[in-house]
Amino acid sequence: MARRCRVCKGAPVIDLRQHNAAFCEEHFLRFCRTQVSKTIEKHTMFDHDDRLLVAVSGGKDSLALWDILLELGYNTEGLVIGLGIGDYSSQSTQTARRFARERRLVLHEVDLEAEHGFTIPGAVAGSSRVPCSACGLSKRHLFDRVAREHGFDVVVTGHNLDDEAAVLFGNVLRWQTDYLARQQPVLPAGDGFPRKAKPLVRLGERETAAWCVLRGIDYVLDECPMAEGNNHLAFKDALNALEERTPGTKQDFYLGFLRQGFEHFAPPDAEVSARAALAACTSCGAPTAGERCPFCRLRDNAARESTPIELGRKDH
Amino acid sequence: MARRCRVCKGAPVIDLRQHNAAFCEEHFLRFCRTQVSKTIEKHTMFDHDDRLLVAVSGGKDSLALWDILLELGYNTEGLVIGLGIGDYSSQSTQTARRFARERRLVLHEVDLEAEHGFTIPGAVAGSSRVPCSACGLSKRHLFDRVAREHGFDVVVTGHNLDDEAAVLFGNVLRWQTDYLARQQPVLPAGDGFPRKAKPLVRLGERETAAWCVLRGIDYVLDECPMAEGNNHLAFKDALNALEERTPGTKQDFYLGFLRQGFEHFAPPDAEVSARAALAACTSCGAPTAGERCPFCRLRDNAARESTPIELGRKDH
Numbered sequence: 001m002a003r004r005c006r007v008c009k010g011a012p013v014i015d016l017r018q019h020n021a022a023f024c025e026e027h028f029l030r031f032c033r034t035q036v037s038k039t040i041e042k043h044t045m046f047d048h049d050d051r052l053l054v055a056v057s058g059g060k061d062s063l064a065l066w067d068i069l070l071e072l073g074y075n076t077e078g079l080v081i082g083l084g085i086g087d088y089s090s091q092s093t094q095t096a097r098r099f100a101r102e103r104r105l106v107l108h109e110v111d112l113e114a115e116h117g118f119t120i121p122g123a124v125a126g127s128s129r130v131p132c133s134a135c136g137l138s139k140r141h142l143f144d145r146v147a148r149e150h151g152f153d154v155v156v157t158g159h160n161l162d163d164e165a166a167v168l169f170g171n172v173l174r175w176q177t178d179y180l181a182r183q184q185p186v187l188p189a190g191d192g193f194p195r196k197a198k199p200l201v202r203l204g205e206r207e208t209a210a211w212c213v214l215r216g217i218d219y220v221l222d223e224c225p226m227a228e229g230n231n232h233l234a235f236k237d238a239l240n241a242l243e244e245r246t247p248g249t250k251q252d253f254y255l256g257f258l259r260q261g262f263e264h265f266a267p268p269d270a271e272v273s274a275r276a277a278l279a280a281c282t283s284c285g286a287p288t289a290g291e292r293c294p295f296c297r298l299r300d301n302a303a304r305e306s307t308p309i310e311l312g313r314k315d316h
Numbered sequence: 317m318a319r320r321c322r323v324c325k326g327a328p329v330i331d332l333r334q335h336n337a338a339f340c341e342e343h344f345l346r347f348c349r350t351q352v353s354k355t356i357e358k359h360t361m362f363d364h365d366d367r368l369l370v371a372v373s374g375g376k377d378s379l380a381l382w383d384i385l386l387e388l389g390y391n392t393e394g395l396v397i398g399l400g401i402g403d404y405s406s407q408s409t410q411t412a413r414r415f416a417r418e419r420r421l422v423l424h425e426v427d428l429e430a431e432h433g434f435t436i437p438g439a440v441a442g443s444s445r446v447p448c449s450a451c452g453l454s455k456r457h458l459f460d461r462v463a464r465e466h467g468f469d470v471v472v473t474g475h476n477l478d479d480e481a482a483v484l485f486g487n488v489l490r491w492q493t494d495y496l497a498r499q500q501p502v503l504p505a506g507d508g509f510p511r512k513a514k515p516l517v518r519l520g521e522r523e524t525a526a527w528c529v530l531r532g533i534d535y536v537l538d539e540c541p542m543a544e545g546n547n548h549l550a551f552k553d554a555l556n557a558l559e560e561r562t563p564g565t566k567q568d569f570y571l572g573f574l575r576q577g578f579e580h581f582a583p584p585d586a587e588v589s590a591r592a593a594l595a596a597c598t599s600c601g602a603p604t605a606g607e608r609c610p611f612c613r614l615r616d617n618a619a620r621e622s623t624p625i626e627l628g629r630k631d632h
Contacts, residue, residue: 173565173569174568175573234558238554259491
């Protein structure tokens, strides 16, 4: 590592080729905080009066996010969801608890099996959805519900630049213009849904991992076993190969997209009428376009038996 | 190969996963002709009264294109350009000549070194352009010039689906909206430039190669040695990996793009004023925005000495 810290010329701990810069520990941590506060301000995500609910998985992104938000002085509590994906989920919950306990933070917990009678593997067995779809739907539903019930202003998630670039790539490959129109780093509250914000969209996975290592944060290293072989990972691989050739590819792709202002892709009339049609789910009260919300339908169709996880199943 | 020919249930020669179909020889050739005639009609590229100048490299795409256009009864002549890229260029010219001679077709020839005093390797040595840029610029200039001088209505090129999807991917990664606006399968004539058309955009490389093999067309197998390691090939690799997982990815990406109608990305005022400013190159008379056209500037800066080819140089 030939380059010295960009700021102080001290010994570097990390070289960020996409920024054409190396940093020592102190200035790397400052760089990360600055990137996050810049993102929060640029997209008017929230301010210090807002109550933030941090979606915590126990992985590097969500713990780095929570830690950085604390450093920046925001008012945060966490939420971890027990998804019932074997050891992976137990480790996630334990890691989140330890992080919160050591810092005397409030961590809310929802256990899918104990409170709703199903697990993600069970939901997948009873549904035509792929695992990541059933899981994403459940998490969004429960984040929204806890935010409503406890009066949080914003749900904050740890989606990073690699995630957002891969999602963007998938949406562009299929020209899913409705998704493109909504792929924003902050979505306003409306119709009973809380505001959503992604303050890490300017940091990559490598940076959030380095943040955790340097800050002594213990995080779950394993990727979710049910995500193995999904399209999202294939899109990441494709972008990583290009990033390796040309550092900055992912950043230019995602930030360039935001600059384009793809909101004009949104079909305003259709969206407005779909939104106008939202009513309370007859089962749980959540806002939904149907009679029962997708979460309640997923739960009711879920296999009640404990189902062994078969990796990669239904995911191609 | 388990599947039988989609049309006649006969023994298949090729399985096209992106079309979820296999074909026997007769029906594969018919499939290719149909895809090309569909493309020509859908985009109103040209009709049987137009005089077409086919840009011939001696590779599978340009020879398949010329052959298919002949089969469809179009009025065609060819043009091959001696680029001076060592053996690769000699083979290209010889292969194009043989194809034309065997079919008693008119083949125009331009030799860069004999007629303009430079080669592509020499131009690259005297310029900051990467090889594919200097070469593309020279070819476009000479195709346009021959079309003007001989009164052709359209310059027709063998760009296939793989090419167009890779170019699109590169333009999207950098959100080059001016390029996106102009990446159309047909560009109208204007300001002294002839119409340009790409009738192969619905056929992949695998299909044009199979066309040549089945039709007994001898084509240059080698890729251009100066293109090695360029971005275009990296974009192709990335898309090929995704196509392998999900057949039809490239087709959906490119045809979906065309359906979006990205013309609205064009900056109309800027483009119109740039076009209005075109005048004749003081050196060769071609329409250009500057005093001398890019081709004449490339020629004048080219190293006059015969320069050995260094593979991959300047291309990263």
